[in-house]
Amino acid sequence: xxxxxxxxxxxxxxxxxxxxxxxxxxxxxxxxxxxxxxxxxxxxxxxxxxxxxxxxxxxxxxxxxxxxxxxxxxxxxxxxxxxxxxxxxxxxxxxxxxxxxxxxxxxxxxxxxxxxxxxxxxxxxxxxxxxxxxxxxxxxxxxxxxxxxxxxxxxxxxxxxxxxxx
Amino acid sequence: xxxxxxxxxxxxxxxxxxxxxxxxxxxxxxxxxxxxxxxxxxxxxxxxxxxxxxxxxxxxxxxxxxxxxxxxxxxxxxxxxxxxxxxxxxxxxxxxxxxxxxxxxxxxxxxxxxxxxxxxxxxxxxxxxxxxxxxxxxxxxxxxxxxxxxxxxxxxxxxxxxxxxx
DNA sequence: AAATGATATCTGCCTAAGCAGTAATTGCAC
DNA sequence: GTGCAATTACTGCTTAGGCAGATATCATTT
Numbered sequence: 587x588x589x590x591x592x593x594x595x596x597x598x599x600x601x602x603x604x605x606x607x608x609x610x611x612x613x614x615x616x617x618x619x620x621x622x623x624x625x626x627x628x629x630x631x632x633x634x635x636x637x638x639x640x641x642x643x644x645x646x647x648x649x650x651x652x653x654x655x656x657x658x659x660x661x662x663x664x665x666x667x668x669x670x671x672x673x674x675x676x677x678x679x680x681x682x683x684x685x686x687x688x689x690x691x692x693x694x695x696x697x698x699x700x701x702x703x704x705x706x707x708x709x710x711x712x713x714x715x716x717x718x719x720x721x722x723x724x725x726x727x728x729x730x731x732x733x734x735x736x737x738x739x740x741x742x743x744x745x746x747x748x749x750x751x752x
Numbered sequence: 753x754x755x756x757x758x759x760x761x762x763x764x765x766x767x768x769x770x771x772x773x774x775x776x777x778x779x780x781x782x783x784x785x786x787x788x789x790x791x792x793x794x795x796x797x798x799x800x801x802x803x804x805x806x807x808x809x810x811x812x813x814x815x816x817x818x819x820x821x822x823x824x825x826x827x828x829x830x831x832x833x834x835x836x837x838x839x840x841x842x843x844x845x846x847x848x849x850x851x852x853x854x855x856x857x858x859x860x861x862x863x864x865x866x867x868x869x870x871x872x873x874x875x876x877x878x879x880x881x882x883x884x885x886x887x888x889x890x891x892x893x894x895x896x897x898x899x900x901x902x903x904x905x906x907x908x909x910x911x912x913x914x915x916x917x918x
Numbered sequence: 919a920a921a922t923g924a925t926a927t928c929t930g931c932c933t934a935a936g937c938a939g940t941a942a943t944t945g946c947a948c
Numbered sequence: 949g950t951g952c953a954a955t956t957a958c959t960g961c962t963t964a965g966g967c968a969g970a971t972a973t974c975a976t977t978t
Contacts, residue, residue, distance in 0.1 A: 591878050591886050592871045599802045600818075603886070604780050604874055606893035611777035612820035613900040614770050630934090636765045647956060652766075654778035659935050661958055683943045683956040705758045708770055712757050714899050719892060720757050720769070726881075726889045727772035733880050734779040796964090813926060825965050827928055849926040849973045925974075936963075944955070 603730075618707045625700060630655070630663050632704070635697040638673060638689050645684045672696055769896075784873045791866065796821070796829050798870070801863040804839060804855050811850045838862055 592602060599605050615629065622632050633653055638644060646664060650657050664687065667673045672693030678684030689697065712720055758768060765771050781795060788798050799819055804810060812830060816823050830853065833839045838859030844850030855863065878886055 589879055589881070589883075590875055591881070591883070592874050594867050594871060597867060597871060599799075599806050601890065602874060603878065603889060603893065604784065604870075606890065606897065607773065607776045607780055609818075609820065609897050610773045610893055610900075613897060613904065614773055616820065616904055617900055618770065628934095633765075640765050645956080646958095652775075654775065654782065656934095656936055657957070658937075658959075662934080678956090681944070681956085685957065701760050701763060704770075705760060705763060708758050708768060709756055710903065711896065711900050712769065713755055713903075714895065715755070715757070715892075717755075717757070719895075722888065723769060723892045723896075724767065724772065726885060726892065727769065727776055729880065729885075730877065730889075731772065731775050731779060734776075734783055734877050737876065738779065738782055794964095811926075812928095816926095822964095822966055823927070824929075824967075828964085844926090847926085847974070851927065920978090922977080923975085925972100927970105927972085929968105929970080931967085931969105933966080934963105935965085937961085938959105939961105940957100940959080942956085942958105944953105946951100946953080948949105948951085 614711060617711055618704065621703050621707055622700070625703070627700065628663075631667060632697075632700060634660075634663060634667060635672065635689070635693060635700070636704075638687055639694065639697050644687055645678065646687070647684065667693070780877060783877055784870065787869050787873055788866070791869070793866065794829075797833060798863075798866060800826075800829060800833060801838065801855070801859060801866070802870075804853055805860065805863050810853055811844065812853070813850070833859070 619629055622629060627635075634649060637649060637652065641648070646657065646660050649655065650660055664673070664675070668675060671690055673687050673689050676686045676688075678686050715723070785795050788795060793801075800815060803815055803818065807814070812823065812826050815821065816826055830839070830841070834841060837856055839853050839855050842852045842854070844852050881889070
């Protein structure tokens with residue numbers, strides 16, 4: 587049985603982790619998106635480009651899993667990026683179902699030029715935080731993600747798991 | 753000048769607060785939404801109902817500000833909730849531009865019946881966390897939100913503020 | 919009090935995300 | 949090896965969110 591951090595008698599939505607995470611996400615987007623849009627990029631386009639830079643070569647499937655984005659929607663974002671010459675698609679050689687994505691030189695240049703802007707916005711958001719706080723914040727978020735990822739995967743394979751913790 | 757928590761030379765998207773927050777948000781939704789949908793509610797419907805329960809009576813404007821939701825989209829979600837008899841709209845008495853929202857008895861019953869499900873999912877997500885961790889996590893998220901909220905409001909009134917921190 | 923500007927809600931339009939179904943390919947059981 | 953289930957990417961359809969304008973009301977200035 588899981589710990590009872592929240593109890594019905596005392597629960598207020600606005601102090602719950604769920605609400606706070608949702609709000610943080612929205613505020614971070616509002617912080618970043620205008621800067622990207624000025625340079626002609628959407629947030630999802632940026633996400634894919636930076637992921638390609640960090641991961642060298644990847645398939646749409648990996649991006650869907652990492653960013654929990656819809657597979658159909660992703661195909662269309664990749665279409666846009668390919669049309670503008672920032673990445674290329676190649677059928678996977680080991681597994682022909684897959685599509686290997688890699689940045690073109692122009693794409694690499696574009697993403698590198700965006701990085702300072704994004705870092706600036708990130709540092710802007712965390713200006714009041716000490717290094718220790720950022721480190722602890724990172725640790726807690728990673729821990730939450732890791733736990734949820736594992737639990738959700740488990741629930742997908744065994745439907746009974748959804749009530750298992752009740 | 754803000755602290756330089758992130759530097760271009762060492763930046764990896766997957767260890768940044770921005771990415772981690774986005775991912776947490778997505779995973780929390782995946783955790784909660786199926787349970788709500790089983791009971792015939794969407795996430796946004798739940799959000800409005802619980803906010804009304806906590807805040808007694810509120811206007812759409814407050815919900816937009818709190819949840820950073822589009823005003824037009826919100827009108828339509830409220831339409832749905834009103835049609836199903838869970839809340840009622842009244843023109844504001846002090847200010848006739850505003851609309852006062854309040855739960856009907858049926859609406860209150862509905863939201864109360866959903867709370868255990870939601871708490872269960874929240875506790876499920878935080879099962880590995882100690883009380884101290886949850887408290888610190890809450891504090892850090894609140895701090896981030898508060899900082900961003902203030903900074904974004906400032907940027908809205910004075911456009912120069914967007915580069916002020918560079 | 920008249921005029922101007924700001925605020926709150928709503929409406930229509932457009933884009934993007936979510937969902938279901940398809941085709942191609944692979945892995946596995948037998 | 950054949951058959952069957954699972955995986956990957958894509959396509960069409962539906963729905964919800966984002967954006968720009970319209971309307972009604974209020975606040976402020978003169």
